[in-house]
Amino acid sequence: MRRPKIVIVGAGFAGFHAARRLARLARGRADIVVINPTDYFLYVPLLPEVAGGLLDPRRVAVSLPAALPGARLVLGEVEHVDVAARRVRYCDPEGVRGETGYDRLVLSVGSVNKLLPIPGVAEHAHGFRGIPEALYLRDHVIRQIELADTAEDPRERAARRTFVVVGAGYTGTEVAAHGVLLTRTLARRHPHLGDPPRWLLLDVAPRVLPELHERMSRTAERVLRGRGVDVRTGTSIREATHEGVLLSDGAFVPTRSIVWCVGVRPDPLVKALGLDTVRGRLVVDEYLTVPGHPELYACGDAAAVPDLTRPGAVTPMTAQHAVRQGDRVARNIAASYGEGVRRPYRHRDLGFVVDLGGTQAAADPLGVPLSGLAAKTVTRGYHLLSLPGNRTRTAADWLLNAALGRQTVQLGLVRSPLVPLDTDAPELPLIHH
Secondary structure (H helix, E strand, O other): OOOOEEEEEOOOHHHHHHHHHHHHHHOOOOEEEEEEOOOEEEOHHHHHHHHOOOOOHHHHEEEHHHHOOOOEEEEOEEEEEEOOOOEEEEEOOOOOEEEEEOOEEEEOOOEEEOOOOOOOHHHHOEOOOOHHHHHHHHHHHHHHHHHHHHOOOHHHHHHHOEEEEEOOOHHHHHHHHHHHHHHHHHHHOOOOOOOOOEEEEEEOOOOOOOOOOHHHHHHHHHHHHHOOOEEEEOOOEEEEOOOEEEEOOOOEEEOOEEEEOOOEEEOHHHHHOOOOEEOOEEEOOOOOEEOOEEEEEEOHHHEEOEOOOOOOOEOOOOHHHHHHHHHHHHHHHHHHOOOOOOOOOOOOOOOOEEEOOOOOEEEOHHHOOEEHHHHHHHHHHHHHHHOOOOHHHHHHHHHHHHHHOOOOOOOOOOOHHHOOOOOOOOOOOOOOO
């Protein structure tokens, strides 16, 4: 008999773990195809350390062919899914189009930057979703400090050493926490800089980390303010220009650096399917299947998965849920072929960790609030356990940084036009010639 073909679209947290579990369960009895734009799984939680110059970007990029020997990788962006014909069309990195059929399809395309109708943001701000953006931000921060060091105009010098992060959730908080430590190191190496670099962290919410417990929020804000970060809650921006940002309270902040971390939205491919959605996320049942399409599964940020621990709600868009949903999808697909039993997705949060750079972090494993070195130990231990590869190299980088300090050089690989905030815009080559 023909072996079933299982196609997984996207290799983020959900797709990667679905493919890995399926490969183990199938044991060669099914063709597992993973379609992804890159040949690596990106461990997003450690991106702020890449931007801060602490980790080599390869540490957070786990090779898909190496980690998924039981699956076949197809490099490409999926452009269309014909649900009726069970066909997927994609375009590879060199513009060649192809298509494949499937018996089971897992949609785990993840999310993209969430844009707001604020004048100038798309033109002057940059997001923080992948390795190109992290490398761009690292180079950009170093470059601004170096240019500020030689600027003769005091106003230009002040603008170049000012950095504005919009959004105080996980990403924005960690970017600001690591960024201020990076610029503190840079300032010591540029004695003509004058005043120290300035960081602003903005959010319309009444506190940082609004999605987490107040204890973690207080810990993060205390650490940030202790480092000199200007935390402004209940505040956002009205307009962004080349010269700076106009805040919602009417103040104008001269800057050349705007980091956009206001959140994410489901990948546009979800909407293009023409199926039912909830806030842009594909409607699925508690078994992670699309109603009316038993061959179609969805998980992670792309799916509105019912939260059985909170009736009427859907699970939040977190890596913790994506990992476990990917695993559950794989087991339910195997069950559809007689291997095991199909079960609903149910998971309670086990706690959260927020890395604040240096020896600081905030964590609440199993509801136990931690801060300082204890939280840092838990946080790094969690990341090492969660990384599906590169653990020894990552730990070695951390040890070397503790002993030798961070490296601060521009690589010049990623230019501003190559990391547009609007991820629906046409893609450009990564390397600038």
